[in-house]
Amino acid sequence: MNGPVIPEFGRGSDCVRDRELFCADWVADNWRGVLLPRLVEHVELTLVAVAVGFVIAFAAALAAHRVPRLETPFALIAAFLYTIPSLALFQLLVPITGLTVATVQIALVGYTLLILFRNVLTGLRSAPADALEAARGMGLTRRQTLLRVELPLALPALLAGVRIAVVTTVSLATVAAFVLPRGLGQPIFDALREFFTTKLIAAGLLAVLLAVAADALLVLLGRALTPWTRARRAA
Amino acid sequence: MNPQGIEFRDATKRYAGRAEAALDGLTLEVRPGEVCVLVGPSGAGKTTALKLVNRLVELDAGDVLVGGRSVREADVTALRRGIGYVIQQAGLFPHLDVAANVATVPRLLGWPRARTRARVAELLDLVGLDPATYGRLYPAQLSGGQRQRVGLARALAADPGVLLMDEPFGALDPITRTRLQEEFLALQREVRKTVVFVTHDVDEAVMLADRIGVLREGGVLAQYATPDELLAAPADGFVARFLGADRGLKRLALRRLGDVELEPASLLADGDPRLPAATSLRDAVSAMLADGRDRCGVAENGALRGSLSLDRVVEVLGRDGAR
Numbered sequence: 127m128n129g130p131v132i133p134e135f136g137r138g139s140d141c142v143r144d145r146e147l148f149c150a151d152w153v154a155d156n157w158r159g160v161l162l163p164r165l166v167e168h169v170e171l172t173l174v175a176v177a178v179g180f181v182i183a184f185a186a187a188l189a190a191h192r193v194p195r196l197e198t199p200f201a202l203i204a205a206f207l208y209t210i211p212s213l214a215l216f217q218l219l220v221p222i223t224g225l226t227v228a229t230v231q232i233a234l235v236g237y238t239l240l241i242l243f244r245n246v247l248t249g250l251r252s253a254p255a256d257a258l259e260a261a262r263g264m265g266l267t268r269r270q271t272l273l274r275v276e277l278p279l280a281l282p283a284l285l286a287g288v289r290i291a292v293v294t295t296v297s298l299a300t301v302a303a304f305v306l307p308r309g310l311g312q313p314i315f316d317a318l319r320e321f322f323t324t325k326l327i328a329a330g331l332l333a334v335l336l337a338v339a340a341d342a343l344l345v346l347l348g349r350a351l352t353p354w355t356r357a358r359r360a361a
Numbered sequence: 362m363n364p365q366g367i368e369f370r371d372a373t374k375r376y377a378g379r380a381e382a383a384l385d386g387l388t389l390e391v392r393p394g395e396v397c398v399l400v401g402p403s404g405a406g407k408t409t410a411l412k413l414v415n416r417l418v419e420l421d422a423g424d425v426l427v428g429g430r431s432v433r434e435a436d437v438t439a440l441r442r443g444i445g446y447v448i449q450q451a452g453l454f455p456h457l458d459v460a461a462n463v464a465t466v467p468r469l470l471g472w473p474r475a476r477t478r479a480r481v482a483e484l485l486d487l488v489g490l491d492p493a494t495y496g497r498l499y500p501a502q503l504s505g506g507q508r509q510r511v512g513l514a515r516a517l518a519a520d521p522g523v524l525l526m527d528e529p530f531g532a533l534d535p536i537t538r539t540r541l542q543e544e545f546l547a548l549q550r551e552v553r554k555t556v557v558f559v560t561h562d563v564d565e566a567v568m569l570a571d572r573i574g575v576l577r578e579g580g581v582l583a584q585y586a587t588p589d590e591l592l593a594a595p596a597d598g599f600v601a602r603f604l605g606a607d608r609g610l611k612r613l614a615l616r617r618l619g620d621v622e623l624e625p626a627s628l629l630a631d632g633d634p635r636l637p638a639a640t641s642l643r644d645a646v647s648a649m650l651a652d653g654r655d656r657c658g659v660a661e662n663g664a665l666r667g668s669l670s671l672d673r674v675v676e677v678l679g680r681d682g683a684r
Contacts, residue, residue, distance in 0.1 A: 260452025260512075263415055263525075264466055265441030278456045354456045357499035 142324070149324045160313060160325075165332055168309040171299045172340070175231055176291050179238030186239075187246035191276075197247065204240035212237070212298060216305050230302040237298055238291040245287025249280030282355055285348040289341055296337040300329075310336075362443075364393040364555040365428030365522035367414060372423040374409050374580070383409045384580035386423065391572070393522075396549060396556040398570035400563060401603070406580030407559040411525050414557060415444045427523060442466055445516030445524040445554065449531045451508040453500040459485070459511050460496035466519040484514040487551075489544060506537040513545070517552065524554040531560065542568055563604055567592070567611050575600050589615055593678070612678060613643035618659045621677050623667030629658050638666065642674060 141149035303311030317326035384406035412418035488510040584596040595601035619638030635658040
């Protein structure tokens with residue numbers, strides 16, 4: 127009498143009921159209810175992780191720029207965090223911080239540190255020696271040299287680091303659904319359980335588009351902030 | 362600002378881990394408005410001496426006075442902002458355009474915008490760069506010579522009394538270098554700064570200096586004299602070798618035909634070269650030798666002013682040398 131359990135697909139179309147590879151109508155029906163909110167959450171996860179990671183890495187890079195002895199220990203810590211497999215890290219953190227945003231963020235931030243620290247420090251060190259010599263000779267204080275010379279000249283490397291960190295975090299944040307039903311990882315996990323490829327493809331594609339859009343935005347920001355990098359001598 | 366005198370008093374600098382001093386008891390005075398060129402082989406302490414003035418290098422012993430005040434007692438930031446500093450690679454800030462580079466020190470000093478802008482335009486004009494064309498360019502868009510001009514304009518921006526120039530033309534091609542040297546001389550006549558200039562090029566020193574300080578290894582001053590005195594009477598074998606075997610010819614280059622007492626034009630024969638009064642004695646002798654003559658005519662504004670023989674050239678140098 128009890129037939130096989132058939133999942134409830136509501137007012138699903140033939141395409142959805144037949145489990146076809148991709149059903150555009152499902153995407154249209156679920157854009158507002160499922161996909162858009164997850165996308166917004168995903169952007170939120172990424173922004174917070176990169177912002178917090180940037181603040182920590184920037185402070186560490188400034189310190190290491192001032193006191194070169196600090197570079198090796200900072201780089202080792204960041205590299206260590208970077209090498210822990212993400213799922214293992216979530217597993218390790220859950221007993222301590224629970225199934226919370228904090229768990230997810232600690233992990234995501236941890237992965238941004240290495241690339242951001244390295245790039246900010248490289249950027250700060252990229253000011254040409256003759257420009258620094260001239261700066262000292264003209265009576266710029268250390269602070270003025272940092273703010274007016276070293277930091278602006280660090281921008282290209284710094285922004286390159288932020289680009290990599292953002293793209294990596296967008297991709298990594300999908301795994302956060304392992305801990306918390308948030309972000310584009312959640313429809314992907316659901317889809318894997320339900321064998322529903324439409325959801326998988328739609329959410330995966332959104333994650334890719336988000337990464338590409340964020341990267342393009344940062345490239346534009348870089349162009350606006352560093353006009354001198356494109357100034358070349360007329361032939 | 363009026364030019365300030367600079368006085369080195371037994372100034373000494375040793376770097377850690379080196380037995381020999383970088384600069385050993387340097388004593389010399391640069392009078393206000395004069396160009397003092399420091400020459401010597403590498404490791405003779407030329408750049409060290411220059412950097413003692415703006416305290417990029419700190420004294421170990423002795424003193425350096427700028428405008429009568431010891432640099433030891435001065436606030437280092439204020440001291441540097443009051444001294445123009447030009448270096449070999451120009452040291453322009455790559456992320457700032459030419460106008461912003463030149464405006465560096467006025468901005469640090471908090472000048473009103475309008476005054477800074479006017480000053481930047483004035484200085485770019487002074488170094489031969491059109492402000493409208495070059496003000497908005499970045500250093501990467503300039504040639505080496507143009508960068509050096511901007512570096513000089515930047516150093517002069519806040520009208521310092523003293524200018525320190527560390528091999529400013531050393532990285533330029535010979536044609537650009539000569540042009541910048543000539544322009545620097547013309548500019549110096551106009552702005553009258555007290556200049557300490559470091560080079561390892563004897564010809565450059567002879568051309569630009571009011572006085573030359575020759576330093577030897579170990580940072581010891583071998584001789585301090587006007588170019589003419591130095592070339593006529595080197596203090597010792599080291600100075601003579603450093604000046605080169607052609608120091609007699611270098612002395613000739615210091616004088617122009619118009620500067621010497623001429624002989625009558627009636628002594629000229631057909632075929633003797635006729636040269637403008639602005640020609641250097643060196644070039645005049647070269648022209649006579651090239652034509653195989655022992656006399657040349659000296660013309661000014663198209664009219665013959667007199668003549669000069671090779672014998673007379675020797676006489677002129679001999680008399681000045683004995684002085």
